[in-house]
Amino acid sequence: MTRYLLKRVLLAIPIFFGITAVVYIMSSLAPGNVINIMAGEGNLTREAYEALVLEYHLDQPVVVRYFLWLKSFVAGDWGIASSTSQSVYTMISVRIGSTLLLSGTSILVAVLFALPLGVLSAWRPYSVWDHLSSVITFIGASVPNFFLSLLCIWLFAVQLRILPSQGMYTPGVPQTLGDLASHMVLPVLVLSVQLTGNYLKQTRGAVLEVLGSEYIRTARSKGITEKRVLVRHALRNALIPIVTTIALNVPFLIGGAVVTEQVFSWPGLGSLMIFAIEKRDYNLIMGITAVIALVVLIVNIFMDLVYAALDPRIRRGLQ
Amino acid sequence: MKKLLSLLLAFALLLTVAGTALAEDVNGTVVFGLISSWDNLVPFTNSSYYSSFVISLLYDRLVYVSPDGTVSPRAATAWELSEDGKTVTFTLNPDAKFHDGTPVTAEDWVYSIRLLSKSGVGTLFTDQSLLAALEGTDEAGIEVSENSVAAAAPDANTLTLTFKQNVNLDSFLKSQSYYLVVLPAHLLENENVDEIATWDFWNAPVGSGPAVFSALSADGTELTVNRFADYYQGDANWDTLIVRQTASSALSSALLTGEVDAVYTPVGNDEAIAMQTLPGAENLTFTLTDDLVYVYTIAINNTIVADERIRQAVSYAIDRDIIAAFLTDDYVSPIGEPMQLYLTADNASYPADIPVNKYDPEKAKELLEAAKADGYDGKFVLAAPVAGQRADMALVVGQLLQNVGFEVELVTIDAATMMADLRAAQDGIYDGGIIVYGIAADPLVRNDIYTTASVTVLALKDQTYEDYQAKIAAATGDDRAALIDEYLHYISDQEAAIWLAAKRQCYVFNNRLGDITDSLLGIANRNIDVWNWVLSR
Numbered sequence: 076m077t078r079y080l081l082k083r084v085l086l087a088i089p090i091f092f093g094i095t096a097v098v099y100i101m102s103s104l105a106p107g108n109v110i111n112i113m114a115g116e117g118n119l120t121r122e123a124y125e126a127l128v129l130e131y132h133l134d135q136p137v138v139v140r141y142f143l144w145l146k147s148f149v150a151g152d153w154g155i156a157s158s159t160s161q162s163v164y165t166m167i168s169v170r171i172g173s174t175l176l177l178s179g180t181s182i183l184v185a186v187l188f189a190l191p192l193g194v195l196s197a198w199r200p201y202s203v204w205d206h207l208s209s210v211i212t213f214i215g216a217s218v219p220n221f222f223l224s225l226l227c228i229w230l231f232a233v234q235l236r237i238l239p240s241q242g243m244y245t246p247g248v249p250q251t252l253g254d255l256a257s258h259m260v261l262p263v264l265v266l267s268v269q270l271t272g273n274y275l276k277q278t279r280g281a282v283l284e285v286l287g288s289e290y291i292r293t294a295r296s297k298g299i300t301e302k303r304v305l306v307r308h309a310l311r312n313a314l315i316p317i318v319t320t321i322a323l324n325v326p327f328l329i330g331g332a333v334v335t336e337q338v339f340s341w342p343g344l345g346s347l348m349i350f351a352i353e354k355r356d357y358n359l360i361m362g363i364t365a366v367i368a369l370v371v372l373i374v375n376i377f378m379d380l381v382y383a384a385l386d387p388r389i390r391r392g393l394q
Numbered sequence: 395m396k397k398l399l400s401l402l403l404a405f406a407l408l409l410t411v412a413g414t415a416l417a418e419d420v421n422g423t424v425v426f427g428l429i430s431s432w433d434n435l436v437p438f439t440n441s442s443y444y445s446s447f448v449i450s451l452l453y454d455r456l457v458y459v460s461p462d463g464t465v466s467p468r469a470a471t472a473w474e475l476s477e478d479g480k481t482v483t484f485t486l487n488p489d490a491k492f493h494d495g496t497p498v499t500a501e502d503w504v505y506s507i508r509l510l511s512k513s514g515v516g517t518l519f520t521d522q523s524l525l526a527a528l529e530g531t532d533e534a535g536i537e538v539s540e541n542s543v544a545a546a547a548p549d550a551n552t553l554t555l556t557f558k559q560n561v562n563l564d565s566f567l568k569s570q571s572y573y574l575v576v577l578p579a580h581l582l583e584n585e586n587v588d589e590i591a592t593w594d595f596w597n598a599p600v601g602s603g604p605a606v607f608s609a610l611s612a613d614g615t616e617l618t619v620n621r622f623a624d625y626y627q628g629d630a631n632w633d634t635l636i637v638r639q640t641a642s643s644a645l646s647s648a649l650l651t652g653e654v655d656a657v658y659t660p661v662g663n664d665e666a667i668a669m670q671t672l673p674g675a676e677n678l679t680f681t682l683t684d685d686l687v688y689v690y691t692i693a694i695n696n697t698i699v700a701d702e703r704i705r706q707a708v709s710y711a712i713d714r715d716i717i718a719a720f721l722t723d724d725y726v727s728p729i730g731e732p733m734q735l736y737l738t739a740d741n742a743s744y745p746a747d748i749p750v751n752k753y754d755p756e757k758a759k760e761l762l763e764a765a766k767a768d769g770y771d772g773k774f775v776l777a778a779p780v781a782g783q784r785a786d787m788a789l790v791v792g793q794l795l796q797n798v799g800f801e802v803e804l805v806t807i808d809a810a811t812m813m814a815d816l817r818a819a820q821d822g823i824y825d826g827g828i829i830v831y832g833i834a835a836d837p838l839v840r841n842d843i844y845t846t847a848s849v850t851v852l853a854l855k856d857q858t859y860e861d862y863q864a865k866i867a868a869a870t871g872d873d874r875a876a877l878i879d880e881y882l883h884y885i886s887d888q889e890a891a892i893w894l895a896a897k898r899q900c901y902v903f904n905n906r907l908g909d910i911t912d913s914l915l916g917i918a919n920r921n922i923d924v925w926n927w928v929l930s931r
């Protein structure tokens with residue numbers, strides 16, 4: 076097991092370099108550069124422009140610039156954000172918490188709704204629960220986040236005036252858990268609707284498949300209660316594809332809840348990424364990319380361990 | 395399961411009510427939404443209006459520039475140009491104080507200007523390049539020797555600036571003085587300039603502006619400032635101003651729900667009309683601005699079409715009336731020259747005789763044919779943002795260009811990338827891009843001119859513009875007015891611009907702020923007079 080884990084970690088290292096290299100080169104290929112953005116509306120003399128080109132190594136080939144960045148990154152220096160003159164590490168570390176809070180809560184809410192509803196709809200196909208499940212899956216899969224966000228703001232914030240639509244806290248008042256919770260409701264609702272649809276589909280399909288298995292029939296014929304059959308036998312065996320889906324969503328939510336964070340002015344990594352791209356702030360783009368890549372790789376390794384914990388056959392294979 | 399769900403819902407409702415109840419007692423607090431981030435709290439980067447907005451709150455500037463271009467005192471109560479036209483003497487307000495209570499002196503101003511001129515500062519903060527106009531600096535704005543920048547303090551309340559060339563005082567005050575701010579020398583003079591970006595001072599800066607720094611949220615998206623009670627002007631009565639980033643897509647809802655009291659940028663007029671039908675609109679003031687807000691122009695960006703005949707052919711090919719009509723409403727109207735919108739007592743001589751619509755397809759064809767005869771292939775790559783008004787406009791412009799014989803290729807791209815690309819002066823990507831920007835009430839400060847001195851969105855270089863500017867700066871009275879007139883005619887003749895006065899923008903703010911339309915318009919001049927904001931509580 077330890078050997079397997081070590082092998083996965085070693086394999087993750089070149090993957091990490093590959094991801095960061097591709098992102099660095101692609102972001103450098105985008106038209107314009109950090110100096111054009113810094114210059115604003117043309118208030119930079121040509122001499123100052125050329126000095127900045129040298130300062131940011133823009134006279135060097137992109138590959139050289141990538142290795143310069145990598146060298147600093149590996150040495151623990153994430154660099155200074157050209158857009159704000161602040162440490163990239165600091166900027167990311169203060170934002171990652173709010174992103175994790177938003178994405179973690181959204182996943183939790185989605186799992187809490189999707190698992191029982193998915194099991195119910197698989198257990199009783201074509202029932203009310205199943206139809207409800209289909210509607211939620213349809214909405215989650217087909218309604219864009221942006222539209223759903225605006226719809227929620229219009230309904231809950233503008234018309235009903237029961238929920239705030241912006242930021243993490245109400246400005247000008249002491250920050251409380253209640254205030255935070257009220258600000259979380261709408262973005263969490265939007266994100267979790269999308270996730271719930273996805274998880275429902277997976278749970279229903281996986282449980283339905285397991286319920287048709289012979290060992291379930293055997294379990295029922297032994298007189299085990301239906302609840303026990305569902306939870307202990309069916310759900311547990313259906314968990315691997317469900318866990319895989321959840322795991323795949325973790326990095327997506329950390330880096331990918333961009334639209335939701337933007338619409339709700341949620342100060343997380345997604346909105347920081349947009350800011351970094353707009354400003355062509357390569358250090359910041361790379362810092363965020365590196366964090367997301369690391370999360371993806373760690374989650375993948377962690378999921379392998381979870382599979383082993385869930386499925387004795389995998390565990391035996393590893394041993 | 396039912397019990398669990400009920401409990402969860404009840405808990406969420408409780409938290410919501412608790413949160414909402416707490417949000418109500420913020421009477422003296424004004425929340426201002428900015429759609430984009432400011433860079434940082436260092437006053438030496440005014441790359442965007444958002445950065446300038448924040449800087450203008452915390453730090454003091456020499457003058458205030460009103461939306462109509464009127465210059466009024468701020469830290470400087472009077473200003474005078476020397477006989478040789480190179481030295482400006484500012485009389486400073488003796489009542490000005492830093493937020494720690496220390497009086498502001500001319501020495502503080504000199505210290506601040508010298509700090510900005512130090513080597514290395516410019517690689518972090520781009521405003522340094524603006525010092526290049528001052529004596530004692532090199533072409534990048536860096537001091538040529540220790541403290542050589544020509545800023546002096548003859549006495550505690552007098553600041554002098556000496557320029558390399560004759561300076562146009564009006565132009566300098568309106569458009570170029572915004573980057574000069576005063577910092578407290580007594581708090582900073584022992585700091586290491588090489589580490590300026592990491593000074594602790596920027597985490598809680600002490601300025602002498604109308605607002606005192608209170609807090610910056612850890613994520614940098616929310617700045618809280620308090621009114622500076624000792625600020626020397628205005629009768630403001632607000633207590634706290636919170637500047638927070640607000641998504642542009644959520645400006646309307648944030649205003650309607652009262653989560654923000656005012657926003658920048660303004661909302662579109664159509665959006666404002668829709669807002670007025672929604673709950674919460676009764677608390678808001680809607681002001682459709684009458685002044686010029688933005689102009690649209692084709693930024694010629696390729697030396698392939700540097701030939702003035704091609705630029706003129708583009709200009710003659712475009713029917714401004716069709717463009718205005720195509721943009722669907724009464725809020726857009728063509729104008730001949732932007733300065734015509736600033737016909738005030740100050741600049742009554744600016745050209746009124748430039749035609750509003752230069753549409754002349756026959757002339758365009760003639761010019762284009764002549765250029766083609768000399769080797770131009772007629773191809774014109776026109777860039778525009780992916781969606782929105784400019785994308786629509788690009789279709790019409792493209793068609794009009796094709797009508798006179800251009801072979802047009804339309805490229806749509808996101809607006810930020812297009813602007814960055816145009817600014818990068820990369821020859822060969824686009825021949826032109828449809829850009830939009832506000833314009834200052836100063837004929838000498840124009841983003842639409844082809845300059846050799848600075849990097850702008852226009853890649854062509856034309857020394858004539860700078861020659862005109864130098865001559866205008868050196869002239870006075872009627873001679874100056876005549877030169878400006880000639881200069882503006884030259885610009886109009888040479889550029890492929892579509893000047894449209896767009897009255898499409900609506901400033902929306904909470905009624906309790908009174909009428910702050912002029913304040914909000916002032917942001918385009920990189921300042922905001924929050925010292926005049928009087929809340930009705």
